[in-house]
Amino acid sequence: MRDKIQQIREKALAEIDKADGLEKLNDVRAAILGKKGELTAVLKGMKDVAPDERPKVGQWVNETREAVEKLLDEKVKKFEAEALKRKYEREKIDVTMPAKRSQKGNLHPVTQVKDQLSEIFTSMGFEVYEGTEIENDYYNFTALNTPKDHPARDMQDTFYLSPEFLLRTQTSAGQIHVMEAKKPPIKVVSPGKVFRSDDDATHSPMFTQMEGLVVDKGITLCDLKGMLDQLVKKMFGKNVTTRLRPSYFPFTEPSVEVDVSCFQCHGKGCSLCKGTGWIEVLGAGVVNKKVLEGCGIDTNEYSGFAFGIGLERIAMLKYGINNIKLLFESDLRVLDQIDDN
Ligand code: DAH
Numbered sequence: 001m002r003d004k005i006q007q008i009r010e011k012a013l014a015e016i017d018k019a020d021g022l023e024k025l026n027d028v029r030a031a032i033l034g035k036k037g038e039l040t041a042v043l044k045g046m047k048d049v050a051p052d053e054r055p056k057v058g059q060w061v062n063e064t065r066e067a068v069e070k071l072l073d074e075k076v077k078k079f080e081a082e083a084l085k086r087k088y089e090r091e092k093i094d095v096t097m098p099a100k101r102s103q104k105g106n107l108h109p110v111t112q113v114k115d116q117l118s119e120i121f122t123s124m125g126f127e128v129y130e131g132t133e134i135e136n137d138y139y140n141f142t143a144l145n146t147p148k149d150h151p152a153r154d155m156q157d158t159f160y161l162s163p164e165f166l167l168r169t170q171t172s173a174g175q176i177h178v179m180e181a182k183k184p185p186i187k188v189v190s191p192g193k194v195f196r197s198d199d200d201a202t203h204s205p206m207f208t209q210m211e212g213l214v215v216d217k218g219i220t221l222c223d224l225k226g227m228l229d230q231l232v233k234k235m236f237g238k239n240v241t242t243r244l245r246p247s248y249f250p251f252t253e254p255s256v257e258v259d260v261s262c263f264q265c266h267g268k269g270c271s272l273c274k275g276t277g278w279i280e281v282l283g284a285g286v287v288n289k290k291v292l293e294g295c296g297i298d299t300n301e302y303s304g305f306a307f308g309i310g311l312e313r314i315a316m317l318k319y320g321i322n323n324i325k326l327l328f329e330s331d332l333r334v335l336d337q338i339d340d341n
Pocket residue numbers: 169170171172211212249251252282283284285305306307308309
């Protein structure tokens with residue numbers, strides 16, 4: 001019996017020794033220690049052993065079991081450690097490698113200007129109204145005191161879609177929709193695309209404007225000037241001021257052209273302000289009574305001011321762009337440089 005157990009032990013230890021993986025070790029464990037294993041069979045055959053031999057045989061079996069289990073456990077640990085090491089090797093990260101740069105997009109410069117202005121105006125209590133790009137003649141011209149054959153229609157070369165419908169030439173058309181829909185007090189800005197048959201370094205057939213309209217009791221040109229001063233400080237810097245020059249728009253009386261003091265040279269004269277110290281930024285004025293009355297607003301009680309800003313022009317001034325086409329060519333070498341938000 002002793003020899004048999006010894007043989008089982010030697011065979012088991014030899015097989016464990018040659019095992020090349022966890023699977024093989026499990027096979028050995030089953031073949032020796034499992035329910036139907038060789039060592040288990042010896043225990044099962046104990047009834048045939050003489051009673052006084054049994055303790056000894058039991059002891060040999062136990063010693064063998066312990067020796068086999070010990071070697072098995074050691075080998076299992078070794079294989080597991082090796083597997084872990086291989087896994088770590090596979091998943092190793094070289095922290096000194098340069099990181100992959102994720103490409104971050106930015107908003108189009110005109111959108112950036114639109115967002116900045118919208119934020120300034122909403123902080124002043126303006127609502128935002130977005131009109132439609134197709135308008136009819138009435139909203140774009142007639143209701144803005146520009147009836148058919150009015151010479152001011154020549155100021156804006158219009159794309160007509162039919163005798164009645166056109167692509168709006170100015171966001172001013174939105175003023176009329178707002179005044180028809182709302183009673184004063186009114187305080188809205190209206191950004192959007194406008195269209196004119198016009199094309200050179202500073203003009204594009206499609207461009208973007210932001211209209212502003214305030215109607216309330218006792219509104220004067222002074223309110224316009226005060227608001228504009230606040231606006232340009234927030235947009236161009238604390239030291240920037242405005243000046244008003246007389247101008248003409250059919251829907252405002254008086255009408256003004258608004259200049260800002262040059263934010264590049266601060267009035268000394270440079271190429272941006274063409275040596276004048278001032279830069280023209282928008283048109284504005286006191287809303288013509290005829291326009292208010294056409295919308296059913298009592299001009300004995302209410303008055304208003306309005307303004308229209310060309311957003312491409314502001315973007316060009318702010319970001320030093322000298323040709324409006326650069327804003328429409330979608331060249332990332334240009335657009336990537338402008339990230340103000
Ligand atoms: N609509 C004018 C334009 O396109 C800009 C403008 C001027 C709008 C004066 C106004 C304003 O509301 O009061 O040239």
